[in-house]
Amino acid sequence: MDLLQDVMSWVLLTAGGLFVLIGGIGALRMPNLYTRMHAASVTDTMGAALVLGGIMLQAGFSLATIKLVAILLFLLITSPTSSYALASAALIAGIRPDAGSGSDHPTGETTPTEGPE
Amino acid sequence: MTVLFGIFLLTMLVITAVAIVRTRNLFVAVMLLGIFSLLLAINFFLLDAADVALTEAAVGAGISTVLFIAALALTSERERESTSRRWLSLFVVASAALVIVYATFDKPRFGDPNAPVLQHIGPWYLQQTPEYIGIPNVVTAVLGSFRGYDTLGEVFVVFTAGIGVLFLLSARGSGSGRRRPRSDDTEIGLRDEVLLRVVGRLLVPFILLFGLYVQFHGEYGPGGGFQAGALIAAAFILYALIEGEERTLHALPQRVLNVLMVGGAMLYGAVGVTGMLMGSKFLDYSVLAADAVAGQKIGIILIEAGVGMTVCGVLLNIFHAFASRDRVQ
Numbered sequence: 374m375d376l377l378q379d380v381m382s383w384v385l386l387t388a389g390g391l392f393v394l395i396g397g398i399g400a401l402r403m404p405n406l407y408t409r410m411h412a413a414s415v416t417d418t419m420g421a422a423l424v425l426g427g428i429m430l431q432a433g434f435s436l437a438t439i440k441l442v443a444i445l446l447f448l449l450i451t452s453p454t455s456s457y458a459l460a461s462a463a464l465i466a467g468i469r470p471d472a473g474s475g476s477d478h479p480t481g482e483t484t485p486t487e488g489p490e
Numbered sequence: 491m492t493v494l495f496g497i498f499l500l501t502m503l504v505i506t507a508v509a510i511v512r513t514r515n516l517f518v519a520v521m522l523l524g525i526f527s528l529l530l531a532i533n534f535f536l537l538d539a540a541d542v543a544l545t546e547a548a549v550g551a552g553i554s555t556v557l558f559i560a561a562l563a564l565t566s567e568r569e570r571e572s573t574s575r576r577w578l579s580l581f582v583v584a585s586a587a588l589v590i591v592y593a594t595f596d597k598p599r600f601g602d603p604n605a606p607v608l609q610h611i612g613p614w615y616l617q618q619t620p621e622y623i624g625i626p627n628v629v630t631a632v633l634g635s636f637r638g639y640d641t642l643g644e645v646f647v648v649f650t651a652g653i654g655v656l657f658l659l660s661a662r663g664s665g666s667g668r669r670r671p672r673s674d675d676t677e678i679g680l681r682d683e684v685l686l687r688v689v690g691r692l693l694v695p696f697i698l699l700f701g702l703y704v705q706f707h708g709e710y711g712p713g714g715g716f717q718a719g720a721l722i723a724a725a726f727i728l729y730a731l732i733e734g735e736e737r738t739l740h741a742l743p744q745r746v747l748n749v750l751m752v753g754g755a756m757l758y759g760a761v762g763v764t765g766m767l768m769g770s771k772f773l774d775y776s777v778l779a780a781d782a783v784a785g786q787k788i789g790i791i792l793i794e795a796g797v798g799m800t801v802c803g804v805l806l807n808i809f810h811a812f813a814s815r816d817r818v819q
Contacts, residue, residue: 450689450692450693451689454685454686457685457686458683458686461683
């Protein structure tokens with residue numbers, strides 16, 4: 374395997390792992406449901422995309438890469454949708470975005486949107 | 491490295507299992523069960539058991555989570571506090587666990603090349619499959635042909651489970667008294683949620699296609715009837731969740747599900763009997779065609795189709811049986 378390809382792949386994998394870690398810390402530390410979802414969605418989108426990109430470079434140009442692209446497409450469609458469904462269900466269940474159970478977070482910033490980035 | 495991953499995953503499994511037992515919120519318990527199945531699936535995959543991993547992920551983490559939630563929708567979300575006989579049950583569980591742990595001392599060590607399973611029967615399957623069956627996936631060869639009896643038994647277990655659930659939840663399909671007009675959510679699904687509908691309808695055909703791929707690719711890669719049946723059932727359950735039960739039953743009526751459920755098991759048995767009628771033993775596929783290897787292939791494709799039909803029919807029947815019930819209390 375090409376050295377450059379290997380290095381690129383590991384950079385992507387490490388960056389992806391970092392995003393997953395950040396998302397995990399955020400999901401634990403954020404004050405209420407919507408902000409926790411906001412943090413967790415980082416793992417679904419950025420983390421997954423980077424890790425899959427890294428694996429694609431490892432796989433080279435093969436059938437495995439096509440399967441990985443399919444997985445990436447699937448994740449890019451489904452994970453924002455499931456975030457939306459979760460937020461929508463929480464809103465219907467009566468959890469207000471600004472409720473902030475003991476939150477020290479400014480209410481203006483806790484929007485129920487899920488950031489894909 | 492693999493051992494490290496394995497230890498990590500097994501530790502997570504134990505933590506999840508303890509959390510499942512300890513939580514009083516049944517909804518949380520169902521979600522944890524899904525995580526448990528997913529961890530187990532990764533574990534199977536690390537042990538190179540891709541077929542089992544696929545089944546565990548599709549059935550354990552996917553379908554059974556939906557079935558549990560459908561059941562929870564009928565009852566309460568909180569577990570009732572039970573105070574009686576705690577020590578007795580703890581004693582029973584602890585002694586059973588001790589016996590099982592004691593039994594593992596007689597097992598060969600993990601990966602031991604002298605283990606009995608790696609000495610005679612395992613290598614025999616690996617060597618003889620290309621000659622007798624002629625397909626690359628040895629798991630499917632063992633499951634479908636060498637140990638066809640076991641798989642026949644499994645299919646009938648699934649079939650019996652389906653019949654049992656239908657009996658317990660007062661089987662439908664007689665047509666009378668079942669379709670009460672109801673105004674709650676199960677009838678209309680999530681038809682108001684435009685985004686979920688659009689994405690869900692986009693995904694359903696791809697899940698069905700993937701299910702068929704898993705069904706017919708089972709001879710060459712991980713997959714087969716069990717996994718494919720679960721995947722196809724999952725596609726219809728997704729459709730039921732977004733479009734409501736009525737439309738799903740319109741697309742795939744109860745009659746068809748019953749035919750699938752019974753027909754799959756019967757197809758399996760019929761393939762076995764055909765082998766007998768053509769002058770060989772029950773479930774010997776070699777006589778199904780002029781060439782023994784071709785006969786084996788035909789037999790495996792047919793019985794895998796039977797497995798897929800039964801699993802799909804049973805899972806969908808169980809789902810509908812739960813979803814069509816009124817909430818108790």
